[in-house]
Amino acid sequence: MTGEDTGHRTDGYRRTRRGRTRRNFLRLAGAGTLGTGLAVGATEVGAAATGIPTPWLxxxxxxxxxxxxxxxxxxxxxxxxxxxxxxxxxxxxxxxxxxxxxxxxxxxxxxxxxxxxxxxxxxxxxxxxxxxxxxxxxxxxxxxxxxxxxxxxxxxxxxxxxxxxxxxxxxxxxxxxxxxxxxxxxxxxxxxxxxxxxxxxxxxxxxxxxxxxxxxxxxxxxxxxxxxxxxxxxxxxxxxxxxxxxxxxxxxxxxxxxxxxxxxxxxxxxxxxxxxxxxxxxxxxxxxxxxxxxxxxxxxxxxxxxxxxxxxxxxxxxxxxxxxxxxxxxxxxxxxxxxxxxxxxxxxxxxxxxxxxxxxxxxxxxxxxxxxxxxxxxxxxxxxxxxxxxxxxLKDTNVPGGTDLDPIEGTVPADRDGDGLHEDFNGNGDLDFPDVNRFFQHTDASAVQDHVGAYDFTGDGTVDMQDVLALFEAV
Missing domain, CATH: 3.20.20.80 (Glycosidases)
Structure with missing residues (x-):
């Protein structure tokens, strides 16, 4: 039984843990120096958190x-x-x-x-x-x-x-x-x-x-x-x-x-x-x-x-x-x-x-x-x-911005909840800090930048450190 009659949930990445700091993120990600991209404030994931990107067709x-x-x-x-x-x-x-x-x-x-x-x-x-x-x-x-x-x-x-x-x-x-x-x-x-x-x-x-x-x-x-x-x-x-x-x-x-x-x-x-x-x-x-x-x-x-x-x-x-x-x-x-x-x-x-x-x-x-x-x-x-x-x-079949992705460190990031965003970078079925770390390490890689719709967690049409922060806030 799938709970058809239950109340509405809070959507996707909006369920965040606000108590974590950027300092914690730096430590947990093990990234050394993350650069100036993290100096700006964290941004909520874009409005399409439960669905797919909807570009012009x-x-x-x-x-x-x-x-x-x-x-x-x-x-x-x-x-x-x-x-x-x-x-x-x-x-x-x-x-x-x-x-x-x-x-x-x-x-x-x-x-x-x-x-x-x-x-x-x-x-x-x-x-x-x-x-x-x-x-x-x-x-x-x-x-x-x-x-x-x-x-x-x-x-x-x-x-x-x-x-x-x-x-x-x-x-x-x-x-x-x-x-x-x-x-x-x-x-x-x-x-x-x-x-x-x-x-x-x-x-x-x-x-x-x-x-x-x-x-x-x-x-x-x-x-x-x-x-x-x-x-x-x-x-x-x-x-x-x-x-x-x-x-x-x-x-x-x-x-x-x-x-x-x-x-x-x-x-x-x-x-x-x-x-x-x-x-x-x-x-x-x-x-x-x-x-x-x-x-x-x-x-x-x-x-x-x-x-x-x-x-x-x-x-x-x-x-x-x-x-x-x-x-x-x-x-x-x-x-x-x-x-x-x-x-x-x-x-x-x-x-x-x-x-x-x-x-x-x-x-x-x-x-x-x-x-x-x-x-x-x-x-x-x-x-x-x-x-x-x-x-x-068919939820991921022929939808914009999330299909036919390239592997990152040998694994194709997975879409855990069918929203068109692929947050599970290590493929273990969970959203955790190793996912954030892998995303950060490969943010500028072609495997990410060639598939912006799959990793645009802020919904602004680009993939950058704001998206890393958004994913971090969702863990």
Missing amino acids: QREGNLLVDDTGERVTLRGVNVVAPGRANQNHWRRPVPETIDHATDPERDWYARVIRVPIQPGGVTGSNDEEPDSVAFTRSELETYCADLLDPVVEKCAERGVYCILDYHRHKTDDYTRPELHDELTLFWETVAPRYADQSHVLYEVYNEPIGPYVGDGQNDDRGLLHDDAEDTWLNWRETAQPWVDTIRDAASDNIVLIGSPRWSQWTWWAPNNEFSGDNLAYVGHVYTHEGLRPLSKYFGEPAAEVPVFMSEFGYQNERHDGAPVPPFLKGTTSTAGAEFEQFFADHDHIHWQAWCFDHSWAPPMFEFDDATHEWTIQGGEDYQGVFFRDLLKE
Whole structure:
């Protein structure tokens, strides 16, 4: 049992022993003369102590790479919309949920959080899909200040990327003029607000529905129909101005683009790409039989363009006994194993499982009305344990600033808690003074300086004596 319902811990390197002095450090490190770098005051480790470095990402072909050119794959979870969480006494604020989803002590290692922003939530309405235009600029600015800013800041604090998703999913016709006005207003306001933050990505429109070939016929084969390309071209013509609005205001943030029929037409993305830099494409799929094999509908486009599976999941039962919709129904040994194999075969595809919640289906948790505790769900019928364990297994795979390290004195420093920082220099499983000594002796070595993200304990983008002091303070 992993303590899913325990309180939040104090994070990583912030648990320091203040009573130790630099004189003690000099003696214990056995370093002789440490130089002037230690004469300045000790500095706390940077804010990303529980997560990973979050540098700017760029597209290269079908991949995203970090600022060193290394491939990055973002894996994580969806949370509930901040406005919806704020409306219900039995939901906690989204920043607390992000704490949970990135907490190594509860075995959670989300490296990206997808944040749905519902139009009704901007005004505090219970209407998920109000008629366009759903809000005013003033209402949206208030929403950002009160609810969205704390979420973005929490993601930065926890060292995790953040996808801001404009979350309409029931509007039948994405070509309506008033909807264009709403999307334009939204991105004119939101895109510049976070344009300088490297950990923020933008998802243009969660799930456009129609028009599409086969609309109203419940026929998944329409996606590969002879006329299906016209659907994609119509979607591109409609959505390109929204992409342009984002890119004009935010030149560097990755932009994610969905597709018609609830973002299931990903297959068409490479054929007629949108215009712009640093674009990626979205796929949503649960247990839909018509969208199998996954390698066809989502793997094939991922060979040419970056693909984010920003919604997927399964459940086989509901605690209230109600039937599970066919497109969500699946077991861990079937649907779970299928998703796992798909992501193993296409390990450059980015994924965010739906949903890190106890209500939005398929959920990962059960909620106790009496105690308000969240209990993770697992076994054959529920996905929570399965995706938690998969995220833990992949926590260091294709993340920025901490993989493929060089050995130091014959040992590759280890990341003891999955935060992307490699503090165990002697590989004995503990953080102790010999680790500090070895780090000090090799601070300027290429084995360290070529992998700044793995040893930047102060979070300032460099590795120097301040980082040695920060590691010392953490012992």
